[in-house]
Amino acid sequence: MDNLELALKEDPKALEQFRYNAAVDSKNNVFRVSNDVISGLMAMNSSSWRMFEFVAMHLDIYPLELRLNDEFLESINQGKKYIPSEFRTVTLTAADYVKTFKLTDVAGRKQFVRDALSLFNEAVEIFQGSTIRMSRPVTDLEFEVERRVKGQGAVVEKFYAGEMLGTKPAASQAARLTIEINENLAMAMLFVVKNFTRLDNKIKARLSPAANKLYTYLKMQVESEAKYREQIYITWDLDTWNRFLNTKHKSIRRLADSFAYDKQITESTDLTVVSGIDRTQKSGRAYTHFYVGVMKTPEHELIEHDIVDVKPVRKRLPARPKVLKGSDAEGIWARKCIKILDDFEKELKAHKRVLPKADRDKREKYLKIIGEVRK
CATH class of the missing domain: 4.10.860 (DNA Excision Repair, Uvrb; Chain A)
Structure with a gap:
């Protein structure tokens, strides 16, 4: 049973409570992402992931009005699933992006455009019915560019993704953009009542894009396994690490020498991370795997370093x-x-x-x- 089927069968009062709790979280810069979505989109590069998280922060994931939407109900009655565009479309501003991720103003506004285009160009595996297909997580992208015209003041021009790409883009900055999420991806993001991770942007906003992506994945693992294990270890081969971090390291040794994400995450967030070469796995004389170990940082240490509020x-x-x-x-x-x-x-x-x-x-x-x- 998927999220939409659960939403129709769930007690409306229970969904209202989920929506209320999510709204309270949002006021504290905490947002929710389905674990299936996190796992499924980890193949995206780090900049795309950061923009996707920004989209997730602004999407109403408990749209109770959808349960009464005629087009949605008609599709359900026909054995199909359809989410109207207005329930999977968000408008974002460059100013908010800069503030959220602690970027400098001019460079951050340009990064806002680059990260949006990066997300638009991604191709990831998304469920379509019972099969998995390569799809874009974003189906539409519209930028609003503000220009000053003599005698007219500020004029707003709208451009689509294609016009912002290439060697001569229409603009390098944009004040706002409107993003429409892939319908199948939206089905996994909406009405999550279990198997989701709460992410606190207050304590991870200063992480680099790659460290932020790793933190999200580790946070999901810790929250999922907390009942069973205090410490969690993941060990991957070089190809997996290169895909995850969007790097091109030629050896495990070079990956280990440049890996600083454990320090970033430990110093800035509520997780303690260690890393190293996995010396139990070799091919000939060469080590083939690199590990990361993670656990929740004890609360007294978080308070001492002013990482979290009690x-x-x-x-x-x-x-x-x-x-x-x-x-x-x-x-x-x-x-x-x-x-x-x-x-x-x-x-x-x-x-x-x-x-x-x-x-x-x-x-x-x-x-x-x-x-x-x-x-």
Whole structure:
């Protein structure tokens, strides 16, 4: 059963909760990507992957309105699956791209265009029905270029991908771009209710594109295997590493000498990574594999190095005393509960978080007891 079938059978209230949680995550620069999508798109080069993550950050992956869309429902009734363009199209800005990935302004705006074109030119294996075919993850790309024209001020011109490619592109920068995602890829990205990874862009934005891609893959592995193993090791041959990193190393030794991504990830994120030549695998006298080991960094080390915020913990609410309903004693108890929840909300706001809905509902109940109404 795929994500769309699950979406139709899932309780709407459960999907609303997923959407609410994703929106709260988004306010904290955390976004979600299906593990199947991460695994399937890892063949993309690092710049393409960075742009894809930027798309994923801005895509509504729980579009509840799709469940009521006539075209979508008609396709389901006919035994087909169709996602209308508006549910898999996002508009992105160069200014946001520069800010998100900590780039310099002029170079970052040019990188915005180059990375978008890189993603557009990718060909990756995507499921189409029961078969896998090479497809573009992006089916349409439109750039908006702002130019200053004498006597007219700022004029916006629109160009498609083909016009931005070649030796004489229409422009090297663009203010905005609109991306339409491949329909089969969108089916894997939308309505993820299990087997997905939450990625915190606050702690990985400064990674190089290749280190960022490796971090995402390792984060998925750690989150998937955390229940079973504290440390995880992956060991790949030279061809696999070259494909993953988009490099052309001639030997495992040269790969090892230039590999600095473990230090980048360890120093900047919530993962501790080690790497080295896998001395258990040889062909003749030459080593054939290189390994990476990863584990979650202990929380006290993350706090010490200011890598993550510690989520505040609410004090326990006092149990309701055995008193009459409407009595002064009940009012005193309710006010104590309200103060704990109000203080907790202030702490959460300092960490750019919101009071959980369950706690908001409790506070409303306590406010009714003392006859207070808040807007």
